[in-house]
Amino acid sequence: MKQGRRAVLGMALLGGVGHVFGGSPKPMVSGPPESRTALDAELTAISQAPECQLSSMSVLAIRDGKVAYEFQSGQRFIGIGGQPSKPANDRTLYRMASISKMMTTLGLMRLVEDGKLALDTDAGAYLGYPLRNPRFPDEPVTLRTLLSHTSTLRDEAGYSFPAAKSLKSLLLPAGELHGNGAMWAPTAPPGQYFTYSNLNWGVIGTIMERVTGERFDRLMKRLLLDPMGLHGGYNPSEFSPEDLSDLATLYRKRTVDTEIWNTAGPWIPQVDDYSQRPPARPAGIDTYDIGTNATPFSPTGGMRMSAHDMGKVMLMLLNDGKHEGRQILRPATLATMFSQQWADNGSNGNTDHGLFNYWGLGNQHFADKPGMQLVEGGGFAAVGHLGEAYGLMSVFAADLAGKNGMVVLVGGVSSDPEVYKGKYSAMPRFEEQVLTALHRGVIVGKKI
Structure with a gap:
């Protein structure tokens, strides 16, 4: 899940926390306004927690096979030197890592x-x-x-x-x-x-x-x-101007080439900062021999996509491979892909301190068992994947049988996730909190 570091020029953040988190949340419009307001407020509070602030966040929840909630907060780009900040929105693309x-x-x-x-x-x-x-x-x-x-x-x-x-x-x-x-x-x-x-x-x-x-x-x-x-892809140098404008810069409150964190310091861009110049074509690509090194x-880890479009992928999986009436993958193919291929028995694998316990073909299985639960108190087993790189933290978790799911994309963290540990899983605490809030507020609670 974790990936190597890239050297990106560090830039200082001007302005206070309120400027960073003054995004434009866009929840779904159906349901009681008070329910939406409460969940919006809970997620905003999580993103602003002093223990681990989040530079931006975009989430989506699916209940009973339909998108029931979307929310964004923070800035996809933190402006400096006269450049305006850009709030996260439902079109914001994130380098989703793994x-x-x-x-x-x-x-x-x-x-x-x-x-x-x-x-x-x-x-x-x-x-x-x-x-x-x-x-x-x-x-x-x-x-x-x-x-x-x-x-x-x-x-x-x-x-x-x-x-x-x-x-x-x-x-x-x-x-x-x-x-x-x-x-x-x-x-x-x-x-x-x-x-x-x-x-x-x-x-x-x-x-x-x-x-x-x-x-x-x-x-x-x-x-x-x-x-x-779907918008985005694996190569920003070929993105449309609109997609490039919507691409989130990933941040940490940590210098690029060291492990020194400063939670009171500036947000430092890690990757996908194209404020000064557009993305370059991959080096050597003009003479690349296709099929030798992808x-x-x-x-x-290089796919850029929005939480909104990741929701479309999740719906396709929940609908037996269909997207808007078109069969993208056959049900039997998906059954094979999400079938269990490996299970930890205590001696047949490296679980990375309990993060990995069951695996399919290109996907992780999240069992609803103590020590590996996605939500506090349990009640949500799923398949999908996690991601972590350059400050990005991401979750794609789908309950295929129940037709429920959650997508979480975080564009930057102020604290070392290895230190800000969860209480009941191997995930960081803020991921536990976000997933639990979505599960209780959308999937278990009233549709909002």
């Missing part, structure tokens, strides 16, 4: 439906070279093991590389990037042990390119965004 993995998987499953890919085929057959852990040369790595984080690939050697560097040079022992082989786990063969790995999705994106001949960012627009009328587009 929820991107689930979005990438939706595109991949369309290729599975088309017969271009098979989950249990040796992935090397698609790459054009062997994809084998040198310590277990007789055990193939498959898309199923890549999607379930049981491939034995690790992030220790990196997971994002210049376009000119083929992943082949990293994955094969003779390659120039292979080094001491830190990208391959030494202890268990593929399919046996869970360790969350971003590198899996760089390989997955590259495989998708290989079998289609299309560049990953444009392929995902064809497979998912365009058919559903990591510059970050299939693992």
